[in-house]
Amino acid sequence: KAGVTQTPRYLIKTRGQQVTLSCSPISGHRSVSWYQQTPGQGLQFLFEYFSETQRNKGNFPGRFSGRQFSNSRSEMNVSTLELGDSALYLCASSSIQGAPDTEAFFGQGTRLTVV
Amino acid sequence: GENVEQHPSTLSVQEGDSAVIKCTYSDSASNYFPWYKQELGKRPQLIIDIRSNVGEKKDQRIAVTLNKTAKHFSLHITETQPEDSAVYFCAANRWGDMRFGAGTRLTVKP
Numbered sequence: 577k578a579g580v581t582q583t584p585r586y587l588i589k590t591r592g593q594q595v596t597l598s599c600s601p602i603s604g605h606r607s608v609s610w611y612q613q614t615p616g617q618g619l620q621f622l623f624e625y626f627s628e629t630q631r632n633k634g635n636f637p638g639r640f641s642g643r644q645f646s647n648s649r650s651e652m653n654v655s656t657l658e659l660g661d662s663a664l665y666l667c668a669s670s671s672i673q674g675a676p677d678t679e680a681f682f683g684q685g686t687r688l689t690v691v
Numbered sequence: 692g693e694n695v696e697q698h699p700s701t702l703s704v705q706e707g708d709s710a711v712i713k714c715t716y717s718d719s720a721s722n723y724f725p726w727y728k729q730e731l732g733k734r735p736q737l738i739i740d741i742r743s744n745v746g747e748k749k750d751q752r753i754a755v756t757l758n759k760t761a762k763h764f765s766l767h768i769t770e771t772q773p774e775d776s777a778v779y780f781c782a783a784n785r786w787g788d789m790r791f792g793a794g795t796r797l798t799v800k801p
Contacts, residue, residue, distance in 0.1 A: 609787070620791075621791070677723035677740075679740065680725070681737075682727075682736070685734065
């Protein structure tokens with residue numbers, strides 16, 4: 577069974593640009609969550625999508641947005657990039673049945689560097 | 692929103708000793724509490740979890756306890772080994788909204 581796949585693995589962008597990251601969940605999983613990981617801030621929750629709807633949202637500005645497609649694949653978009661957006665972005669998938677208390681499986685992440 | 696605090700931020704133990712990591716959460720609606728281990732350059736991986744209707748769970752050398760009244764939960768690792776060295780994250784999940792603690796860097800010295 578294939579795991580969670582994130583593309584691309586590495587990205588270098590210029591301040592002010594926008595970027596789109598992709599996450600393919602484990603087959604059958606309907607929930608996809610996104611996290612920002614930085615050395616000083618740990619794992620910060622961005623948002624969670626379930627069956628194409630944003631079910632939960634963290635405390636990030638509106639420059640961070642996402643969506644989920646009917647096949648459960650998810651994309652995350654960051655507009656007007658800032659230097660502070662440099663981080664590892666992780667997605668996690670879980671929940672075939674929709675219950676929230678099931679293991680979340682993480683992808684390997686996309687390393688975004690803003691210069 | 693949920694706020695998860697985790698202590699200590701770093702922990703160093705001798706091989707064979709026990710390690711304890713503690714977390715507190717703020718939202719009484721949280722009902723699922725997983726623990727993840729992240730080795731350098733790798734993705735976080737679940738090592739144990741506990742649901743709100745259970746007070747304690749054990750899996751070989753790893754155990755987790757949950758005190759719902761006090762809103763805290765702890766990870767206990769016994770007979771630590773060098774391969775236990777990693778960053779450990781606790782989390783509290785409320786209907787898909789999963790918030791993590793800041794992490795504990797555990798070092799097990801041979």
